[in-house]
Amino acid sequence: MKLISSQNYLPVLIVSLVLLWGCKQPETVVIEDAPTASAPADTTEEYPTGDDNSDFRKLVIGEYQSITSFDPLLADNGATMRALQLIYEGLVRLDSNGNTVPAVAKNWEVSNDSLTYTFTLNQNIYYHDSEVFSTGTGRRLTAQDVKFVFERMAKAGNPSTAAKLFWNIKGFEPYYQEQHNVYEPEKRTLSEVSGIQTPNDSTVVFELHEEDPQFLEKLATPYALIYPREAVNNTQKSFAPVGSGPFTLSSQRADSGYIFAKSQKYHAYKTIRLNRVDILTSSSESNLIRQMASGNIHLLPEIGPNIIQNFATDAGTLKAGFNDRYTLTKRNNPIEITLRFNPNTDITEEDAERISRLTYANTSSYFEQLPDPIVAVDSTENQQPSDTTITEENLYAVFSDDPFIRTYLGNLSKILNRQGVNLEMTKFRIPTRNTELWVTQHASFINEDKDKLNNNYPVVFRFRVYPTALQRNEITGLNFNQYGWWLNLRGVSLPTADKLN
Known part of the structure; x- marks a missing residue:
């Protein structure tokens, strides 16, 4: 092994x-x-500001796409996928070099024929406190949660995108086909995906039909993030944003402003140097530019054509007049x-x-x-x-x-x-x-x-x-790998609000 x-x-x-x-x-x-370089002078947009005291570090992210859902299976754009990675973790995740590293799982074994993956979960992983739990307190994450998440991918009523990533797991296709094509539940004969086993609370075993060199990378996508079954309310068709990641969703202002607070229960709590992350969404790129220039936004993880036109040279590098304040990063995927x-x-x-x-x-x-x-x-x-x-x-x-x-x-x-x-x-x-x-x-x-x-x-x-990010130079520890949908804020910091220009 x-x-x-x-x-x-x-x-x-x-x-x-x-x-x-x-x-x-x-x-x-x-x-x-086509895009224009400047915005109407009367275009204004207000966002929640929060407390900016001398010990408080808040990163503000601007997105030109809406955050459409906090259900990982419904993620349909880069802004949503990046937000999900604040709240949840998967069995594994990607680092800034694109390598697969432990997340919910502390280690894993791969059989010699590369058809069996055995994951051992970190037993110190707890969900955020939430009303979805009877006590209001987040419980420990277990192997059964992992199995539930993957079987939910195959259920009727959910997009097929996640399911098709894991079609190679034994028993996944039959389970998917029955869920989608046998409409009367009492006539279904399959109760589970046979190739996902949970011998105990801290072990998950995946059996594949054939070797998949990208299996671990697929597990690191936002579609494979882990959440508790309590987050899914089938009767009310609702989904609660409850995960075990570094931040919790603290509040939401309509569909344009989101506040994420540092999770006190995150297993790698000390790696999180930010007290809060705000995500502000606006379909107006000119508004995002103004907010960036005024210091109200610190990071644009993916910029659109209008901002590219304003900040990038013909060679795709940052225009000279902005080098002292910003960094432009183009991903190669x-x-x-x-x-x-x-x-x-x-x-x-x-x-x-x-x-x-x-x-x-x-x-x-x-x-x-x-x-x-x-x-x-x-x-x-x-x-x-x-x-x-x-x-x-x-x-x-x-x-x-x-x-x-x-x-x-x-x-x-x-x-x-x-x-x-x-x-x-x-x-x-x-x-x-x-x-x-x-x-x-x-x-x-x-x-x-x-x-x-x-x-x-x-x-x-x-x-x-090629997804391209624009960030304030005061931000430290922020890196990007090749994937535009990826975001990692562990170890990221910036000066307190009173010290930002």
Whole structure:
């Protein structure tokens, strides 16, 4: 057996949205101009401030995406995934070099054939205090919690993204298929995933069908974070954000402000040097820039096209005038964004090919003000616009709130307009028979897969975005690995509020 323990592991788009009635969809959103560098002078946004005394260290994070859920299975964007890692831990986690290190598990063994993984849990892991527990006090995390979390991935009503990461576990596929296709519970014959065993409270064993060199990395994704079964209220369809991680969710202001307090029960309490973390979300990149410049925000873990345009050079480095105050960090693992066409609509394959040739022939116009090292167009096909006469007069694209996608669609709309084609964005996030175009995203281990629709929608155009962070130089101990969805605040600190410029 190979033993791994905690002692020996490897060291935007700013757009105006106008709702209107379309002829093929009940409601559409008009795609407008590319990003601008400045914001309207009257744009203001207030956030909770909290106490800033001489002993208090608060890190404020800005996100251009909304935090959509605190249920790990529903994580659908980078902002949500980063927030989840404040509250929860998985069996393992990733360090700043992308190596797998212990978290809830203190060590693990891998069989010689690499098909059996045996995890020994740290018995000093306790959940945060919460009303979900009968006593209000967080109980100890057990192996049965781990088994519950993985079997919940396979249950009907949950997205399939997490389940597909762990399809290789013995018994997982049959359990998933029965849960999804045998609708009457009394007719189901499987009560568990056979390849996940818990011989005692501190041991979890996974048996795989075949070797998976990335199994440990998959366990380190936000989809495999551990939470108690008490957090899941099946009758009220609710989920409580209760974990065993370094911070607890202290309060939430609507959907734009979140306060996380340092957990007194965290097993590695001494590694947490921050008293509090605030996350402020805003779809206005210009607002985030102003908040950053005024010192109200200290970290932007993922910046959009407008902020990139303001802070980055053509080479993808920080502009010289900002070096004394900020650090720009580009991760080397990109998010792949793909424009697809829907063969189930009226659009013909010939028109789809013409749109593809047109888009590849105009690659320079989509992100002309953004550096290639951060936003790169996959132009290997280099298709020439020999015939770009598109017969469709109106095209509809599925809704997205991602600023890079909106920037791309906005510029594509202008190109198509010159061909006499009107492109609009619907309010729907999933394609219908009246939606010709769909833009999907894929990052390592984080695949936007809507019931295999991706495979049925042929590719029209593809580009890559390398997640990039902007931080105040006063922050110490903050590192990033290759994954844009990853965040680790252990060991991170910054001066008290009265000493920040």
